[in-house]
Amino acid sequence: MKKTMLASAALFGLAACGGGGGDRAALVNACVDDGSMDQATCECMADSAEKNLDDDLYSKLAQAAKDGEEATEEIMNDMTPEQQGQFMSFAMQAAMTCGAT
Template sequence: MKKMFVGGLMAAGLIGLAACGGGGGNPKAELIKACMAEEGSSAQECECMADAAVEQLDKDLLKILVDAAKSGDQSDEAMAAMMGELTPEQMNQFMGFAMSAGMTCGLGQ
């Protein structure tokens, strides 16, 4: 999951690659769980990213992020495919979120 956020940040800089609605569950808890499953993730980083996602993303984009995190496939190809399916508005929203979360949560350091 952290890779998804950091990958999104890198993509914003490179413009190459662009990490609740409908069915139950707790989006924040799902995002934290996926993040904590990654080696090297801290509880503080994961909590910060999940909080930022819940606060900044609309319910549709939050669901997309949760579904991507739950899939476990965070390869560059999977992330590119996910980002390629977003509308321009969703892409802008996600990139704003990723940059904000990256600075606030200290990702990539």
């Protein structure tokens, strides 16, 4: 459970830090800039997000990565209960798959 919470925090942290380029690049760049994970782990987390989140939630997360902290707060407040469940499921899976610590 600790890894799941860290992965979730890191993902929202990566979104809060901002980024540029395409959706995947924005997620990876923001994750690396956050400093809590290495490049390979960040790439794995971004790939996992693209694979496991529906298009709407993935787009919201990527846009938050591009737009910064305020957008991250908005996405958290705007998630439906279903999206929250999807995100937590993704975060748990990604933490195990990518070895996020």
